[in-house]
Amino acid sequence: MKHRLAIFASGNGSNFEALAAACAKNRINADVALCVCDKPGAYVTERAKKRNIRVLELRPKSFSNKAEYEQVILNELQKENVDFICLAGYMRIIGATLLQHYEGRIVNIHPSLLPAFPGVDAIGQALEYGVKVFGVTVHLVDQSLDGGKILSQAPIPYNGNDRDELEPMVHTREHALYVETVAEILKN
Ligand code: GRF
Numbered sequence: 001m002k003h004r005l006a007i008f009a010s011g012n013g014s015n016f017e018a019l020a021a022a023c024a025k026n027r028i029n030a031d032v033a034l035c036v037c038d039k040p041g042a043y044v045t046e047r048a049k050k051r052n053i054r055v056l057e058l059r060p061k062s063f064s065n066k067a068e069y070e071q072v073i074l075n076e077l078q079k080e081n082v083d084f085i086c087l088a089g090y091m092r093i094i095g096a097t098l099l100q101h102y103e104g105r106i107v108n109i110h111p112s113l114l115p116a117f118p119g120v121d122a123i124g125q126a127l128e129y130g131v132k133v134f135g136v137t138v139h140l141v142d143q144s145l146d147g148g149k150i151l152s153q154a155p156i157p158y159n160g161n162d163r164d165e166l167e168p169m170v171h172t173r174e175h176a177l178y179v180e181t182v183a184e185i186l187k188n
Contacts (some may be wrong), residue, residue: 003030003186006082008090009037013044015088015109018175019182020051028183033080036073038092054080060092070097077102086182087141091120094141106141107185109178111170113137113153118146123163123170133157134166136174138181152181 005023009016016035022028035048040057048055056076063069074097077085087094087108094106112122113135119125126134134156140148154177158166 003084004033004080004082005030005084005086005182005186006034006036006077006080007032007086007088009035009042009044009088010039010091011042011044011089013042013047013088014171015086015174015178016044017047018179019086019088020047020053022179022183024051027179029186029188030084030182033082034076036076036090038090044089066095067097070095074098074101084182084186085141086178088178093143093145096143099141099143103142104140107138107151107182108141108146108148109174110137110139110146111174113155114139114146114150123167127161127163127166130161132159134170136170136177138178151185152177 007016007019020032023030023032032053035044035053035055037045037055037057038060040059045055045057060069083105085102085106110122112126114137117125136154137150138152139150142148154173156169156173
C-alpha cells in the first residue's frame with residue numbers, strides 16, 4: 001500500500017518539489033495527498049497546483065489560537081487519510097493537536113548540522129559563526145525547536161563566506177537527503 005503524504009511549506013517549496021517529484025517517480029512509496037501552506041500565495045502553492053496536488057492555504061492569524069488552526073488542518077489530513085507529514089520550510093512550530101495524532105510520523109529538514117544552529121536562518125548563523133563544515137539534517141518533529149531525534153545528516157565542507165555560493169550547495173544537498181531519508185522510512 002502506498003503511503004499518503006502531506007507536505008507543509010511556507011515559501012519557495014524546492015524541497016516540496018523534490019519530494020513530490022520523487023513520489024511521482026515512485027522513488028518514494030507515497031502519493032502527495034495535500035500541500036499545507038500557511039502563507040497564501042507562496043510559490044509552493046503554484047508548484048503544487050502544477051502537479052495537481054491539493055493545496056490547503058490557511059491564514060493562522062484568522063484563528064483565535066494554534067489549537068483551532070491545527071484542528072482545521074487535522075480534519076483535512078484525516079479526510080485525506082494522510083499517514084505521514086514532511087515539513088519543508090514550514091515556518092511554524094507544530095503544536096499539541098497535530099503532535100498527538102502524528103508524533104513519530106512528522107519529519108523536518110533543517111539547513112545545519114543540528115544541534116548546531118536551530119531556528120531561523122541557520123545558514124546565516126553558521127556563516128556568522130565561521131564554521132568550515134556546513135550541512136543539513138532530517139529529524140523527527142517534537143514540541144521543541146528543531147530538537148527532535150536526528151534521522152540523517154550530510155556535511156558540506158565549505159571554506160568561504162559567500163552566501164550566494166553556499167546556499168545552492170545546501171539546497172541541492174537537502175533535496176537529495178530528504179528524498180533518500182523519506183524513501184527509506186516509507187519503503188514498507
Ligand atoms: C530549507 O532550507 C529548509 O531546510 C528550511 O527552509 C528552507 C526551505 O526551502 N527548513 P524550500 O522552500 O524548500 O525551497
